[in-house]
Amino acid sequence: MSAAANLDTTSLTAAQVKAGDALPDFGYDVTATTVILGALATRDCRPMHHDRDFAIHRNGTRDIFLNTPNQSTWFERYVTDWSGPKGRLGKMKFRMKDSVYPNDHMLFRGNVTEVDTDDTGCTWATLEINLSVEDKTVTDCTVRIALPKDDNDNPWTRKGDQWKP
Amino acid sequence: MSDTIKEVPAEVQDWIGKERYQEEGEFPVERGYIWTACSSVEMGNPLYWDDKAAEEITDGVIAPPTMISTWFRPHHWAPGRTKQALPLQIHFDLKEELDLPEAIMSDYTVTFGEPVRPGDRLRTAQVLRSLSDPKTTKLGTGRFWLIDVVYTNQKGEYVGTESYTGFGYRRHAK
Known part of the structure; x- marks a missing residue:
């Protein structure tokens, strides 16, 4: 895909965090x-993600809502916009307290809670992310992401027992 | 409608901790879905749009790690199929066996191993980890369950594990 070949490849290093x-x-x-695009992208054809009548009358929700896998890709987008492409996701955990519906304004906020190095020398940042709608928390998410130690390091080169997410 | 729910059958109790539904994805990992997923969240990470960047950083094109479940969702229809194939079949089995017509997912944890690349054929297995006592929430009365889905690639390399907490329920009687 050449049209996007000038995208920024700068990445944060652990020393900068x-x-x-x-x-x-x-x-x-x-x-x-x-x-609906999120459901399509994840091959999820369950009706509560595209059929408003089903969502309201069968699920008891107020509308169709974002599905779980697509919500995880929203978190990935938020985190890697910050880290740059060398940031490599190790683990993501989230709790959905409510759903995201059409006409909602999603707001993602995040903080670094820890920076550490594991016994293989891989440097990690732990992030706490809050997704809210109108100041009400929808999802709390914890992400563990490997960041390059310095400009010469690249977590994506780690394999097997050198990768401990 | 009553808020009383069914006891857990012995057969369902026996599923806990055992691998079920060892399956291979119905199609190889491909870039069209990668771009559709990136587009759906407006993610401009050069790993997915710039082949030169992907070559330099990830030794070639990869899929966004969070797309992991996309690769094992079955086709909505296929020739000869008489019953709709469902992803996360254990989840639907639990709904049916426990007579809980509605369900949502509440917690989700995913751990990522080897990157997924176009052409990969992923294999999965589903494991029911636990099943709760009856619970009542604002949605209705039912049970929570924890399901793990473990992914490997065609080389047998570990690709990841998804853990879903589902809540199967009956809506409150009106």
């Missing part, structure tokens, strides 16, 4: 298309 750092806030206006 410390506990307490804030990630930039990111907001997004959700539409029915957002929800």
Whole structure:
């Protein structure tokens, strides 16, 4: 795909990150298309992600809502926008307290809670991310992401027992 | 409608801790879905759009790690199929066996191993880890369950594990 060949490949290194750092806030206006495209992208044809009548009358929710796998890709986008492409996700854990519906404005906020090095020498940042709609938490997410130690390091080269997510 | 729910059958109790539904994805990992997924969240990470960057950083094109479940979701229809194939079949088995018509996912944990690349054929196995006592939430009365889905690639390399907490329920009686 050559049209995007000038995208920024700069990446954060672990030395540039410390506990307490804030990630930039990111907001997004959700539409029915957002929800349905997310379901399509994840091959999820369950009706609560595209059929408003089903969502309301069968699930008891107020509309169709973002599915779980696509929500994880929203978190990936938020985190790797910050880290740059050398940031390699190790683990992601989230708890959904509510759903994201069309006409919601999603707001992602995040903080670095820890920077550490494992016994293989891989450097990691732990992030706490909050996804809210109108100041109400929808999902709390914890991400563990490997960052390059310095400009010569690249977590993506780690394999087998050198990768301990 | 009553809020009373069914006891757990012995057969379902026996599923706990055992691998079920060892399956291979119905199609190889491919770039069209990678771009559709990136587009759906407006993710401009050069790993997925710039082949030169992917070559330099990830030794070739990879899929976004969070797409892991995409690769094992079955086709909505296929020739000769008489019953709709469902992803995360254990989840639907539990709904049926426990007579809980509705379900949502509440917690989700995913651990990532080897990167997934176009052409990969992923294999999965599903394991029911636990099943709760009856619980009542604002949605209704039912049970929580924890399901792990373990992924490997065609070389037998570990690709990741997804852990889903589901809540199967009956809506409150009106």
